[in-house]
Amino acid sequence: MDGLDPLFNAPARLQIAALLAKVTDMEFAKLRELVGVSDSVLSKHLAALADAQHVRLRKAAMGGRQRTWASLTRDGRRALDAHVAALRAIVAHLPAAAE
Amino acid sequence: MNPIEARAALDGIDDAQRALALKATYCPPWRHAAFGAIMGALVLGPGLGSLWQGLLLVTAMLGVVLLVADDRRRYGLFVNGYRKGRTLPVTLALLGTMLATMFGEIHAREAGLSLATKFGIAGIAFAVAVAASVVWSRVYRRELMNGGA
Numbered sequence: 421m422d423g424l425d426p427l428f429n430a431p432a433r434l435q436i437a438a439l440l441a442k443v444t445d446m447e448f449a450k451l452r453e454l455v456g457v458s459d460s461v462l463s464k465h466l467a468a469l470a471d472a473q474h475v476r477l478r479k480a481a482m483g484g485r486q487r488t489w490a491s492l493t494r495d496g497r498r499a500l501d502a503h504v505a506a507l508r509a510i511v512a513h514l515p516a517a518a519e
Numbered sequence: 520m521n522p523i524e525a526r527a528a529l530d531g532i533d534d535a536q537r538a539l540a541l542k543a544t545y546c547p548p549w550r551h552a553a554f555g556a557i558m559g560a561l562v563l564g565p566g567l568g569s570l571w572q573g574l575l576l577v578t579a580m581l582g583v584v585l586l587v588a589d590d591r592r593r594y595g596l597f598v599n600g601y602r603k604g605r606t607l608p609v610t611l612a613l614l615g616t617m618l619a620t621m622f623g624e625i626h627a628r629e630a631g632l633s634l635a636t637k638f639g640i641a642g643i644a645f646a647v648a649v650a651a652s653v654v655w656s657r658v659y660r661r662e663l664m665n666g667g668a
Contacts, residue, residue, distance in 0.1 A: 424520065434528055435535040442536060442604075442663060443596045450595030454538050482592060504532070510525035 423506030425499045427472050432457050433465045437474060437500045440492035445478075448488040466490055474499055533666030540663035543594045544656065550586070551652040557582040558617055559645035566624030566637035598659065605662045606655050613651040620644040 428434040435455050440446060452462045466488075469475035474496030479486050492500070520528075560579045564572035590597050600610050623640045626632075 428528075429520075431528060431531045435531055438532040439535050439539055442539060442598070444599040444602070445597055447591070447595035450543065453595075454535060454542065504529070507520075507525040507529050510520060510522050511529060513522050 423502035423509075425503045427468065427474065428500070428503045430465065432461065433469060434500075434503070436462075436465055436469065436490075437492060437496060438504075440475065440490060441497060441500055443491075445489045445491035447482075448490065451490060469496065472496075472499075536663045536666055540660050543596060544660045544663065546652070546656045550589075551649050551656075553582065553586060554652045555645045555649035557586070558613075558648035559641045562617060562620045562624055562644035563637065563641035564624075565621050566628050566640065568628065600655065604659075606658050609651055609655045609658055613648060613655075616647045616651075617644060620647075 428437060432455050436451060439451065439454055448459075448462065448466075451466075452459060455462065457465070466475060466477060470477050473493055476491050476493050478489050478491075480489055481487070557579045560575045560582070564575040564579075567575070587597060600606070620640050620643060624637060627637050627640060
């Protein structure tokens with residue numbers, strides 16, 4: 421299907437991108453809380469998204485500790501929008517009863 | 520991907536954004552008031568001449584930095600007010616009102632109007648900015664809650 425990005429096939433990865441699409445940036449711990457995954461799983465998903473240039477990661481000190489902040493890049497937003505549009509197109513074929 | 524998997528993926532997005540709305544969008548009254556005070560200071564500046572304008576501008580910028588830092592510390596995230604989405608009309612309406620009140624301040628200074636008039640215009644800017652901040656937060660929360668992914 422045109423527009424589907426294999427990177428977003430993992431539900432948690434899609435949720436991370438969808439959350440970052442609604443904010444300027446979000447701290448690692450808040451993302452972990454909202455997506456409901458462990459530190460290591462979130463780290464892997466963020467690394468995969470960052471490798472694809474969909475997410476930008478930066479370290480910043482807060483409260484005397486280094487924290488990781490994530491934001492969606494322009495490419496990431498474009499890929500997410502295309503992916504969501506493709507999902508909607510697929511769902512359009514879903515019978516009303518199944519929804 | 521079949522339609523049921525696609526529906527589940529879209530529902531996952533909606534669930535995550537609803538969780539964001541429920542856990543990280545509460546904005547305390549003092550935060551709205553602080554934003555209003557910053558906007559009021561920015562509007563008041565042009566009415567008082569260059570020295571006060573400079574002081575108020577620096578104070579307002581410092582206030583913005585402190586608010587952003589507090590948002591990041593308290594919520595673990597930051598949302599730029601100029602974001603696209605359903606909040607943009609609120610932001611543009613606020614921007615238009617702030618520019619209009621700034622021109623009002625400039626006119627008040629050039630016409631030699633009283634200090635009370637200048638503070639009155641800034642007071643209007645403060646009230647509008649507080650109201651816009653409240654409305655903006657509600658619209659943002661509603662956008663997250665309604666989903667539509």
